Amino acid sequence: MTKRKVTWTEANARRIERQGLAAPASTSPAGIAAALLGAHAQVLSAAELSLALRLAGGATRADVRAALWRDGSLVKTFGPRGTVHLLPAADLPLWTGALSAIPAGASPMPADVRMTAAQTDQVVDAVRDALDGVELTVDELTDAIVARTGSWAGDRVMDAFQDKWPRWRQVMHTAAHRGALRFGPDRGRRATYTSPGVTPMDGPAALDGLVDRYMRAYGPVTARHFARWLGAPKGWAGQLFASQAKAGRIEEVSFEGCPAWVAAGDNVFTAGPPPGVRLLPYFDAYTIASQPRELLFPGIAYERALAGGQAGNFPVVLVDGSVAGVWHQRRSGRRIAVTVEPIGDALTTAARRRALERQVERVGEILQGNAELTVGNVSVGPHA
Numbered sequence: 001m002t003k004r005k006v007t008w009t010e011a012n013a014r015r016i017e018r019q020g021l022a023a024p025a026s027t028s029p030a031g032i033a034a035a036l037l038g039a040h041a042q043v044l045s046a047a048e049l050s051l052a053l054r055l056a057g058g059a060t061r062a063d064v065r066a067a068l069w070r071d072g073s074l075v076k077t078f079g080p081r082g083t084v085h086l087l088p089a090a091d092l093p094l095w096t097g098a099l100s101a102i103p104a105g106a107s108p109m110p111a112d113v114r115m116t117a118a119q120t121d122q123v124v125d126a127v128r129d130a131l132d133g134v135e136l137t138v139d140e141l142t143d144a145i146v147a148r149t150g151s152w153a154g155d156r157v158m159d160a161f162q163d164k165w166p167r168w169r170q171v172m173h174t175a176a177h178r179g180a181l182r183f184g185p186d187r188g189r190r191a192t193y194t195s196p197g198v199t200p201m202d203g204p205a206a207l208d209g210l211v212d213r214y215m216r217a218y219g220p221v222t223a224r225h226f227a228r229w230l231g232a233p234k235g236w237a238g239q240l241f242a243s244q245a246k247a248g249r250i251e252e253v254s255f256e257g258c259p260a261w262v263a264a265g266d267n268v269f270t271a272g273p274p275p276g277v278r279l280l281p282y283f284d285a286y287t288i289a290s291q292p293r294e295l296l297f298p299g300i301a302y303e304r305a306l307a308g309g310q311a312g313n314f315p316v317v318l319v320d321g322s323v324a325g326v327w328h329q330r331r332s333g334r335r336i337a338v339t340v341e342p343i344g345d346a347l348t349t350a351a352r353r354r355a356l357e358r359q360v361e362r363v364g365e366i367l368q369g370n371a372e373l374t375v376g377n378v379s380v381g382p383h384a
Contacts, residue, residue: 004253006220006262008295010269011255012321017270018217019286020054021278021318029055029064030073030088037210037217038085038095040283040312041076043383045367047086049281052366060366069185075196076183078176081231084183092179092198097206099177102232109170113157122149123168128180128195135184135192142166211244212263218289220253220260225291256295274321277347277355279340279363282383283312287323297323301343313382317356319346328378329363329371336364336371341378 016022020032032054033039041047048061055063064086067074072089079085079095087095107114115123123145130136130144145168146154156164175181179200184192200206214229215221227237241261244250250261280287288311290296297305301323307313317325317340324346330337338360340347347356357373364371 003259004262004267006253006255006260006267006269008256009273009321010271011220012290012296013270013272013274015218015286015290016274016321021286022274022276024056024059025054026056028073029059029067029086030090033074033086034088034091034213035217036285037213037289038079038087039285040079040288041084041086043282044076046281046283046315049363049366050284051086053278053280053362058365060368062368077181077196078173080229082173082177092196093201094206094209096177096179096196096198097201097203098210100174100179100200101203101207102177102230103236104174105233107170109158113167113170115167115171119149119152120171120174123153123171124175124178124180126153127175131181131193131195133195135187135194137187137190137192138169141193142168207240208244208249211240212249214289215250215261215263216266218291219262219266220255221262221291222258222260225289228291229289256292276318276320277352277359278318279315279327279338279356279359280318281315284316286318287311287316295322299344304343307382314378317342317347319352322346326378328380329367331367331369334369336367336369337374338363338371339374339376339378341376347375 019035025032029051032051036050039047039050045061048064051064052059052061064074068076068086074086075089075092076084076086079087126145126148127141129148130141136144142154153168154166157167158165158170172181179196179198181193182196184194186192211226214226223237223241224234226241227234241250245252249264251264251267253260253262253267287296293306293309293311294302305314305316305323305326314326315328316323317327324344325340325342327338327340340356347353360371360373
């Protein structure tokens with residue numbers, strides 16, 4: 001059987017359409033988060049921008065915040081790669097089932113700091129019990145964990161931001177992945193944590209669902225791409241894809257001359273290039289998950305807009321589906337100064353300059369301020 005041949009342009013066009021970047025989508029913040037497979041929220045304002053940019057009807061950051069803190073359709077928790085994400089509340093059983101089924105791998109912590117598997121289980125059980133029906137700051141949660149496990153859990157042995165964190169915090173993301181913890185609303189300037197109130201799906205079934213969603217959002221992909229996106233062992237991802245292929249859930253295609261995979265039957269692609277100018281914030285899901293990066297970040301964009309090959313550390317300008325600039329915004333009151341640094345000549349035409357100006361105006365609307373555009377050098381370095 002002849003494998004379907006897929007070009008970068010075809011794959012990129014379909015990804016952009018499915019991600020709400022071709023045209024704003026008439027859905028909810030949670031609906032967009034589902035399409036993206038989560039919005040990276042280590043910088044919460046960036047996640048708000050990622051979601052609102054893709055929404056129709058003049059959505060703003062206030063709509064995202066309402067979904068997160070008022071109606072609860074979004075949840076802030078630890079997602080792929082153990083990093084903070086906004087995920088649809090309705091998808092939490094799938095996410096926790098899948099993430100808790102990923103092999104943990106070797107701990108990066110020094111031997112005198114790391115926790116045993118039994119200690120990890122104790123902490124997760126303590127977190128689940130302590131957060132049932134309440135919202136606690138990290139200090140309050142630490143006290144509750146120590147009371148349920150022992151002083152070892154609270155030993156301040158973890159190096160973190162020129163400080164020492166209690167030992168248990170190395171498995172905070174594990175507690176979230178097992179359905180024991182999520183973020184609550186801030187208490188002043190302090191984060192709180194509470195119970196997500198979900199039961200994780202069966203691991204194999206959850207992984208089946210996650211692989212299917214990932215491929216429909218970002219396919220064609222390889223097992224290596226999936227492992228990198230998820231923060232999972234490469235060998236395990238390869239075995240998972242082999243089992244998916246054997247079960248007929250995925251099918252092989254030729255992507256730019258190399259073997260790759262799509263969800264079974266999902267092999268229709270748009271022929272034309274994805275037009276338009278888009279400003280994507282820090283850690284936008286599209287720049288994180290879209291592979292191969294050397295095609296998304298062509299030529300000198302690979303050096304300028306990536307941090308040592310790592311995507312997301314710079315906000316980027318997307319022109320016709322490829323990275324063609326970096327940008328930065330600085331806020332003072334309602335004034336938002338947006339500086340765009342083009343890469344190459346993709347933004348030199350009058351039509352694209354007008355499209356860029358409209359994007360800057362849209363950023364201002366979303367952030368509920370007045371955005372002003374300057375084209376020049378971005379002197380700010382990559383986000384840590």
